[in-house]
C-alpha cells in the first residue's frame with residue numbers, strides 16, 4: 001500500500017511539474033508577444049515566472065481531500081500558490097483558506113469550518129490529509145490522517161508511517177547553513193493554531209525554550225499579511241526584537257516567508273519615531289547595563305522607572321499638573337481708555353471652553369484654548385477700531401459743520417484730528433497686543449521633557465544639577481524611554497501607528513514598555529518565556545500581572561507551549577534540572593523526544609589543560625559534522641580573557657562582545673546574556689563551577705539560557721566544584737590521566 005501510494009503521488013507530482021513548466025512557458029510566450037509593451041503584463045508575468053520557478057523546486061508538501069455532494073476533490077498545498085490562466089489554482093498556498101483547512105484538520109469527523117472573518121467562511125467535509133516529503137522532485141515519505149467518515153464509508157486507511165520522522169530528520173540536521181529555518185512544512189498543531197489566530201485580539205505566547213516562538217512569530221506575520229491583504233501592508237506590522245544581532249539572525253528566514261519588508265525594531269529604535277528630538281543612539285543598551293551587573297560591577301540600575309507603578313505615578317502627576325493648569329487659568333483683562341471701562345474675558349468663560357475641548361490631547365487642547373482667547377482679543381481689537389472710526393467720523397462731521405470747504409483751516413484741523421485718530425488706533429493696537437503677549441507668555445505649555453524633569457525631581461529620582469532642558473536630555477537613560485514615550489503619547493494623543501506588533505523575547509521588556517507598545521498598536525502578538533527573563537527585576541516573571549494591569553483582562557489570550565523542538569532529551573533534562581534546583585517559577589519543558597548524547601561534564605584541574613580541552617572539543621565536534629559551535633562563558637570579562645588565550649591556538653574563533661555585532665564565524669565565544677534567542681549545534685560552557693553559577697535566579701537563568709541554545713550537544717567544564725544548580729545530573733566518570741610524579 002505504502003509503495004503504491006508513493007508511486008501514485010510521484011505520478012501526480014510529475015504531472016504537476018510539467019503543468020508548471022507549461023504555465024511558465026505560456027507566461028513567457030505572452031511576454032514575447034507583448035508588442036505593445038504593456039507594463040502591467042510585463043510586471044505580473046515576470047513575478048509569476050519567478051514565483052513558479054521557485055515553486056517548481058518543491059511544489060507542495062501536502063494535500064487535503066474533501067467530499068462534497070458525492071464528489072471528492074483534492075487540493076495540493078505548498079509555499080506558493082500556482083495558478084493556471086492566472087486564476088485557477090493548481091497548488092494552494094499554505095496561507096489560503098485551503099491552507100487553513102490543511103492546518104486545522106487532525107482527524108475526527110472531518111467537518112471543519114474555516115472562518116477568516118470578513119464574510120470569508122467555508123464549510124468543509126474532509127476525508128484525508130496527507131503530508132508529503134518531497135526531495136529533489138522525488139516523493140520520499142508521506143503520512144495520512146483520515147476522517148472517521150473516510151475510514152468507515154470509503155475504506156481509506158491511515159498509514160502508519162510517522163511523519164514525525166521527517167520532523168526528527170530536520171531537527172537532527174547538524175550543518176544548517178541558515179540560522180533560523182522556516183517551519184511551514186513541519187508545523188505542529190499548537191504552533192499552527194497560534195499562527196492562524198485572527199488579528200483582532202492580542203495574544204501572549206508563553207513558550208518554553210526551543211518551542212518555536214521566533215519561528216511562529218515570523219510565520220504568523222507572513223500569514224497575516226496574506227489573510228488580511230485588503231487592509232494590511234507590510235508597514236502596518238512591526239516586529240520587535242531584543243537587539244540588532246537577533247534581528248540579523250531572524251532576517252535569514254524572512255525572504256522565504258516573504259516578509260522582508262516588515263519594519264524591524266528594538267525598543268530603542270522604535271522609540272525614535274516617537275521621541276524625535278532625543279539622541280537615542282547614545283543611550284546605553286540595557287544589555288550592557290546587565291553585562292556590568294553580571295561582571296560584578298556595581299550598577300546604578302533604577303528599576304522603578306520601568307515599573308508599572310511609575311506609570312501610575314505619571315498618571316497621577318499629570319492629573320495634578322492639569323488641575324494646577326486649570327487653577328492657574330486667568331481672566332483676560334483690558335482697560336479701554338475710550339470708554340474708560342474694563343473689558344474682561346472671564347476665567348469661567350475660558351474654563352468652560354476648556355472643558356468643551358476635553359476630547360483633544362493636552363497639547364492640542366492647550367493650543368486650541370489659546371487660539372480661542374486670541375480670537376476673542378482679535379475681535380475686541382476690531383470692534384474697538386470700529387468704535388474709534390465711528391468716533392472719528394462723528395467728530396469730523398460735527399466739527400466741520402459750517403467751516404468753508406476750501407481754505408487751510410479745514411485742512412489743518414482735519415489733518416490734526418486724523419493724526420489723533422491714527423495715534424489712538426496705534427495705541428489701541430499696541431496696548432492690546434502687548435496685553436495679549438503678556439497673557440500668552442504667562443500661559444503654561446506642556447513640554448514632555450520639562451514635565452518629565454518635574455516628575456523625576458518630585459519622585460526624588462533626579463539628582464543632576466542641570467537646569468536647562470537641553471542639558472537634562474543628555475542625562476537620560478534607556479529606562480527613561482518608556483516613561484518619555486508614554487508622556488509624549490499622553491500629551492500629543494494616542495495614535496495607533498501599527499495594526500499589529502509582533503514582539504519576540506517579550507519577557508525581557510518591562511510591563512511599562514509593553515503598555516507603551518500597546519498604545520502604538522491595535523493588537524499584538526507577544527512571545528516569550530518567563531524562565532528566560534534575565535532582567536530579573538524588570539522583565540516579565542508572570543504573564544498574569546501583564547494581563548491584569550496592561551491589558552485589563554480585555555481582548556487578550558494567553559497560550560502556553562511546553563514542547564521544545566530545539567534540543568535533545570538530555571539537554572532539556574539538564575535545563576529542567578536547573579529550573580527545579582533554583583526553584584524558578586518555570587513551566588516544565590517537554591522535549592520532542594530527540595535522542596542525543598548525555599551532557600558531557602569534565603572537571604578542570606589545570607587551567608592550561610582547559611584551553612587545550614576546549615580546542616580538542618571544538619575540533620572533534622567539527623569532525624562529527626557540527627557547524628555552529630558556541631563557547632558560552634558567563635560574563636563578558638571572562639569571555640574576553642578566554643578569547644585572548646584561545647585565539648592564539650585556534651585563530652578561527654570570533655569573540656562576540658555586544659549585541660550589535662555581526663557574527664560571521666562558525667565558532668564563537670560569547671557571554672551567556674548575549675545568546676538569548678540564538679541557536680547553535682553545540683555549546684561548550686568553560687566553567688560551570690559553583691562560583692560562577694550560584695543558587696540565585698539570575699545565575700540559574702543564565703545557565704539555563706546557555707544550555708538551551710544547543711541543538712545537539714553540550715559540554716560543561718568546571719573548576720573545583722560543579723554548580724549546585726546541576727545537582728542530580730549524571731556525571732560521566734572520566735578517568736583522569738594520572739600525573740607523573742615519579743621524577744619527584
Ligand SMILES: Nc1ncnc2c1ncn2[C@@H]1O[C@H](COP(=O)(O)OP(=O)(O)OP(=O)(O)O)[C@@H](O)[C@H]1O
Nearest residue numbers: 183186187188209210211212213214215565566677
Ligand atoms: N514545527 C517545527 N518544525 C521544524 N522545526 C521546528 C519546529 N518548531 C520549532 N522548530 C525548530 O526548533 C528550534 C527552536 O525554534 P525557535 O528558535 O523558534 O524557538 P524559540 O521558542 O524562539 O526558542 P528560545 O525561546 O529558546 O529562543 C529552531 O531550530 C526551529 O527551526
